[in-house]
Amino acid sequence: MEVRVVTEGPVMQIRIDRPDKKNAITVAMYAAMADALEQAAADDAIRVVTIAGSRDIFTAGNDLKDFQQARPKGPDMPVFRFLRAISGCPKVIIAGVSGAAVGIGTTMLLHCDLVLAAPEASFLMPFVDLGLVPEAASSLLLPRLMGRQAAARHLILGEPFDAATALHYGLVTEIVEADRLDERMRAMADRIAAKPPEAVRLTKQLLTSPESTVAERIALEGSLFEERLRSAETAQALAAFFARGK
Incomplete structure (x- = not known):
């Protein structure tokens, strides 16, 4: 092959x-x-x-x-x-x-x-x-x-x-x-x-998205950031982070 x-x-x-x-x-x-x-x-x-x-x-x-x-x-x-x-x-x-x-x-x-x-x-x-x-x-x-x-x-x-x-x-x-x-x-x-998969996928999506103005990109990142805060994946990652600090 x-x-x-x-x-x-x-x-x-x-x-x-x-x-x-x-x-x-x-x-x-x-x-x-x-x-x-x-x-x-x-x-x-x-x-x-x-x-x-x-x-x-x-x-x-x-x-x-x-x-x-x-x-x-x-x-x-x-x-x-x-x-x-x-x-x-x-x-x-x-x-x-x-x-x-x-x-x-x-x-x-x-x-x-x-x-x-x-x-x-x-x-x-x-x-x-x-x-x-x-x-x-x-x-x-x-x-x-x-x-x-x-x-x-x-x-x-x-x-x-x-x-x-x-x-x-x-x-x-x-x-x-x-x-x-x-x-x-x-x-x-x-x-x-080993990283949270959806966070990786969305970050690559942002990196490869068509060019936009700074304001447009801040808005897009902000909307995705809010969605991420409500996700089970982020809750699990944050719990693991705080557990390491104990």
């Missing part, structure tokens, strides 16, 4: 596993990842999804030969299903990047909530060099993250960048040694899975 999906308790682990082809993603692999993310979104028992590649490479991006044979022709194509699934997933997504993350290997990270990277990780978006244009809403999200000029440097000039630069941009959350990447991802996933 070129995409391995394992669910252990509240954590679904997705691993791109095609090292002989530098983890290049085929149409079938996009379908498998979309299936997994859609399953995670629909399953209340799954709280966190992790996505990783191999130690030597995260992914070389699209398998271009496979893509030429099955060119995207509509919204139901597996690549578009995958992009909708990862961008709209209500569960927390943690990515672990070791080695190169090329093309969609970089742009998919814009839709992850937390990204861990090994020191030797590298990032490259060679769309223009291949006569293509950016995807995964990267033309919108990258300028917001790093500024228009830096985004142009990487999307138009196609210059690569390293893990330290990705951390500076805010694309990466933390740099972790490659041999500890899986362990750190799992520890972070378990930590999130």
Whole structure:
């Protein structure tokens, strides 16, 4: 299997596993990842999804030969299903990047909530060099993250960048040694899975909601805050908090 999906308790682990082809993603692999993310979104028992590649490479991006044979022709194509699934997933997504993350290997990270990277990780978006244009809403999200000029440097000039630069941009959350990447991802996933689930879901929803004015966002947060105060989940969390203080 070129995409391995394992669910252990509240954590679904997705691993791109095609090292002989530098983890290049085929149409079938996009379908498998979309299936997994859609399953995670629909399953209340799954709280966190992790996505990783191999130690030597995260992914070389699209398998271009496979893509030429099955060119995207509509919204139901597996690549578009995958992009909708990862961008709209209500569960927390943690990515672990070791080695190169090329093309969609970089742009998919814009839709992850937390990204861990090994020191030797590298990032490259060679769309223009291949006569293509950016995807995964990267033309919108990258300028917001790093500024228009830096985004142009990487999307138009196609210059690569390293893990330290990705951390500076805010694309990466933390740099972790490659041999500890899986362990750190799992520890972070378990930590999130132990938190009140609806509070986590709503916080992710707020973080990924469309832009609004400060006043609009304060109002939205306020209404959700009031609902939370009346919830059984919050009552249980507060009781546990006060019990620890005794």
